[in-house]
Amino acid sequence: MPKSERRARIVAAVTERGEITRVDELMQRICLFAMSEIAISGCTLALLAGTEPVGTLAGAGRHSGTITELQFQLGEGPCLEACASGIPVLLPDLAIDGAARWPVFTVAAPLGVRAEFCFPLGVGTSCIGVFDLYRDVPGMLSDDHLADARIAADIARDALLYLQEPPGHPGLAALLELVGMDRIVVHQATGMIAAQLDETPPAALARLRAAAFESGRSIYDIAQDVVERRVRFGE
């Protein structure tokens, strides 16, 4: 099927359930399309600024959110790699394909996630997010499903990109207000730790992640403790 025809088919499938007035609605519909047309058990659309996680936009199915979120918390995983490289990362058997590349993530991945397919939302190597698909049985997606996933990711990307026009478009501002509110505390804690350790923000974030991993607590809980000055890094 030619690319334009495939795109038209997906756009039709996404919009046939009624008019879309908000961008988060569109993102949700794209996830629902993937759930019904692609052999997956769950999926997530997430925003990243380069490799810096911003937040999830939409999700559907099993483990929706959790597996992408886990990668955000750990700072490693196929999503981040897809976004950093601009190239889809396809893992038909997560336990085998992922173990060497992301040991922590692979061990920590929720039980039941057996295969993962990450498509960057971007142009070339510049990315603004990722379309993360996963399923509960190992195995590669068919060529047809891979092509659908890739184009669905392009549609999500274009919707986000063209929302910026004209500058200051309320759609984008409203979306950004919704997305990643829970991560704000992580950014603030990163700044505080950077000051405490006299370090760069990336180094401070790595310390915060390590502390979360060691203690088995969520990064948000520890970040909250840092911001409320119950936890200090350094001396």
Added chain:
Amino acid sequence: MSEVSGRPVGGRDGSEGGGEHGDAGRRERLLARAFVRLADTLADEFDLVAFLHGLSVDSVEIIGAEAASVMLADTRGALRLVASSEERMRVLELFEIQSAQGPCLDAFGTGQAVQASAAESRRRWPVFAPRASEAGFRVMCAVPMRARTDTIGALNIFRGNDEPFSDSELEIARAMAQVATIALIQERAIRERSLLVEQLQTALRSRVVIEQAKGMLAEHLSTTVDEAFQLLNKYARDHNRRLTDVARDVVDRKLSHEVLARRRAE
């Protein structure tokens, strides 16, 4: 060039003459190479001028012209010469634009391919034709570069003898113009998208940086993050700078917390 002038001149389709089989094979190879080159717009370092120069040089070789050039419409719809296979052609084409008459302008204006013999061109373009003949060109041809309903430019091919371009040669010229048009449009779309990606990335990053700067300041000044935000905001306003830039300076330690703290005392 020597290959072109030494090329055996066959019938209208180049199908006569002893070396016709080898000639066709050579042309096919050249054409394949040209199309691969035309697909290069997807590469990271795309150079528009080099790309169109390649197109005119390839046209000379493949179609069997003496010289070729490419004109593109600028944002206001006026034609500009962007590439030519040789200097003589460049000077002549600049003159075509100046005198506002010639095959390229006609092809661009009508969206149709134009071909004229030396005699016809003197009738059609009385100012342009004598200059072209002075430069040594006799048969002139231009094919439009068309995308759907828009014409974005034209490819010109000129010959120094009186042999008209055959139908199959014109077909090749059209095909090359077509592929070049698609490549150009694709390149424009990619560039536009890249710009939008960068913009959104900047917007997303600026949120992160502002929160980090708030945390950093709050730690240094032993204040709440809200208070730190007010200081950042006030500093940005007082200095007529963007909040994101001030936050970036704080995070990069180019703007010290002492300076910002002083504003709190004021």
